Amino acid sequence: MFALPLTDEVELRPLEPWRAEEFLAHLDRAREHIRPWVSPTFVATDLPSARAVLQRYADRWASDSGGIWGLWRHGTLVGGVMFVSFDVTLGVCEVGCWLEPDAQGRGLMAPAIHRIVDWAVRERGIQRVEWRTDAANTRSIALARRLGLRHDGTLRQVHPSPRGRIDLEIWSVPADEWLARPTPAPPTVH
Template sequence: MFTLPLGDDAVLGPLEPWRAAEFAAHLDRARQHITPWVGASFVVDGVDPARAVLQRYADGQARDGARIYGIWCAGTLVGGAMFVSLDVALGVCEVGCWLEPAAEGRGLITRTVGHLIDWAVDVRGIVRVEWVTLARNVRSVNVARRLGMRRDGVLRDAAPGPDGRQDSEVWSVLATEWRRHRESLRR
């Protein structure tokens, strides 16, 4: 359908249910790396469960809510980003992401999420973009900072983890802040 260049050989595009086999193969490569950071309902095993994950996002998009996009490098799915939620009436959305190790360190997530924020703010009129991450996920916290987000607070023991409950952090950027941040990056 469409792709958006991210630089080098990387593109961003819709991750739809018909790509379930490709998504399942990607999850097989990424599972161990992303499992500590994403929900168990996302890191599924097999084509049918992968299709169900993608279908949930397709259904969310049909309701003008959650939606998911993939990142391909040289034609291979290596990660992606999503609107975990999108509520135009409230003017609030939450963005999230994941990436397999082979694609890290290239700025793909920062550029990808920047495109999602651009669309949410400029096209859909979103006022507040949220980013929720485990407090110990340093890479995710650094992305939030690069995107000009501010830490709103810590949700203590908010998420179950393999070693017990974990703190989550909520970061956000307001539309006015995003526009200033985006402009400062262009200078």
């Protein structure tokens, strides 16, 4: 398939079901780090559940309702980006991401999210891009800000978690604001 270079070190590639073993190995490195922030159904623990996660996103891609891509740094899967939901009729999508600990702080995520959001807005006519995150996830909130999203509001105590019920922040950017932004500078990799 294709690989889109994001930096000299990082490529964005489709994360398809046939990559389940590689995805599971990546989750083994990332699981405890991402578990507080992602849906429990995403954190696969064995090969059948890893394949099921990727198949759900393949099915969403086939039905034009979502998608998932991995980030490979020096040939190793270290994280990814996704359309959690994607509705061309309503013109709304939700983006999400995850990253293993050793890949943090390297400027990998913003160019990947930028790439899929730009495609959704310019190619598919999406009018509103949403970002939903646990209010305690300061890294996710900082990324939403860097991407130019604005805080719409907070749904209080909306989901149960091991820490108790969490508040969910909703961030967004309308297409006209996205298109009016200056083109971001090429990313630097640390």
